[in-house]
Amino acid sequence: MNPKERLAALIKDARGIAEKAKTENRDLTTDEQTDLDGKMAEITTLKEQIAAGEKSAATLAALDAMAADAPGDIPGGGGDQVGAKSLGEHFVKHAHESLVAKKGLSNVTVGAPDFTGRKAAADNHVVGGWTEGVPYLTDFDRTIVQAPRVRLTIDDLLAQGPISGNAISYLVESALEGGFATVAEGGAKPQMHFLNPTQKTDALKKIAGFITLTDEFLEDADFLKTEIDTRLLYELAYMQEQQLLNGNGTGQNLLGVLNRSGLQTEASAGPDDNFDAVFRGMTKVETNGQLPVDGLVIHPNDYQRFRLTKDGNQQYYGGGPFAGQYANDGLVLQPPLWAQKTVVTPAIAEGTVAVGSWKLAATAYRKGGVRVEAATQHASNFTNNLVTIRAEVRRALAVRKPLGFCKVALDWTA
Incomplete structure (x- = not known):
């Protein structure tokens, strides 16, 4: 399960805990509150990791774009093609x-x-x-x-x-073993x-x-x-x-x-x-x-x-x-x-x-x-x-x- 899939699953579980208490018209129990706090902390961490990964990917993409646009960077590409x-x-x-x-x-x-x-x-x-x-x-x-x-x-x-x-x-x-040899017309070829x-x-x-x-x-x-x-x-x-x-x-x-x-x-x-x-x-x-x-x-x-x-x-x-x-x-x-x-x-x-x-x-x-x-x-x-x-x-x-x-x-x- 990748980080985004894990994040979606955690949000779904957290919402389920909150909605259950709301449907039953009651406050969260101590165990529910502890479970929800743990999920919220993990959700925050995952969001930070995903944001950092997207920023890194954007940086690499920008570098690739700079390399592609620069003249002479890639043989056969734009610019002077050197x-x-x-x-x-x-x-x-x-x-x-x-x-x-x-x-x-x-x-x-x-x-x-x-x-x-x-x-x-x-x-x-x-x-x-x-x-x-x-x-x-x-x-x-x-x-x-x-x-x-x-x-x-x-x-x-x-x-x-x-x-x-x-x-x-x-x-x-x-x-x-064996080798090439001269062969008559229609004759068997050597193996x-x-x-x-x-x-x-x-x-x-x-x-x-x-x-x-x-x-x-x-x-x-x-x-x-x-x-x-x-x-x-x-x-x-x-x-x-x-x-x-x-x-x-x-x-x-x-x-x-x-x-x-x-x-x-x-x-x-x-x-x-x-x-x-x-x-x-x-x-x-x-x-x-x-x-x-x-x-x-x-x-x-x-x-x-x-x-x-x-x-x-x-x-x-x-x-x-x-x-x-x-x-x-x-x-x-x-x-x-x-x-x-x-x-x-x-x-x-x-x-x-x-x-x-x-x-x-x-x-x-x-x-x-x-x-x-x-x-x-x-x-x-x-x-x-x-x-x-x-x-x-x-x-x-x-x-x-x-x-x-x-x-x-x-x-x-x-």
Whole structure:
């Protein structure tokens, strides 16, 4: 029973008690009066809750109308029809004006539609640091020196797909029996199937976090956009990288590619065999998985060792500091390993190289896009003039063919 239905039932019961006493031409009994007082108190509470809910719905509707009318907010809509180029710009377009207008109000939440330097976790972003009593009249420099950023490309290796439910079910493919063949006119066609396919279901997992800013920061839309784009979104993306590759599948963790059952493995016999071990892993994907290799993931320290390897003439296999391989083809700053798209990231453990047919063997799903919301009701935000900005995304990973990946163990010991 929803609040409005409950309210109607209470009013009907209360009227019944009063009308019974009136019909019998008597005063309310003590029990009737107590019962009626309790119902009237609950009626008052329900009316307040319903009014608050309607006010909240009206506020959200007004925000939606503002977003729909604003030029360029929605690709394909009115105005200049130019969509936001980043998540921060998207949030500013849809929510910044309303957020500033509601500054100082308690229990306010402002959100935007899904979008298809570091501080300690408990610290707030504040404008401060001046001596008490000394006028603070200079401009505040909002240019932030960026912390080092890790290249984020594991997500790009995987095929991408939307999801409408809360989980994705699929068949994990094993060996193929049969295959296509040439057929004579009117002849029987060959049958093929995957041996013992296993049904698997991977549920959506939410990845989320927040930062807290003071009101002073909110007045600058450009800075708010930068905070979302360069900090909040970066940290969210890096966590996704870790989950898609290394998630252990327990609790709210994704089950990452490297922890899937049926993954192929290959081991190096020593430093001189590392290059060959990676190629053998690629061959396993091509032969056992029957899928083309389209990329590999390697730790920066391992890539450095490969990159700085020299031949007997002290020539770099990957090209020297001033020229390409053997002074040919110019300088390639990060040449690929074995001509495959090479993702260099600390998201993978040192000493391990993951090779695979990423786009054919697996799909990374997301429900909606990255959602960003801002609110003042978190903890003591209202009394401290703080606003919390939260970002979250829901992801799922389907690995349909574990044989499409090979985990290569390197050996750098002499």
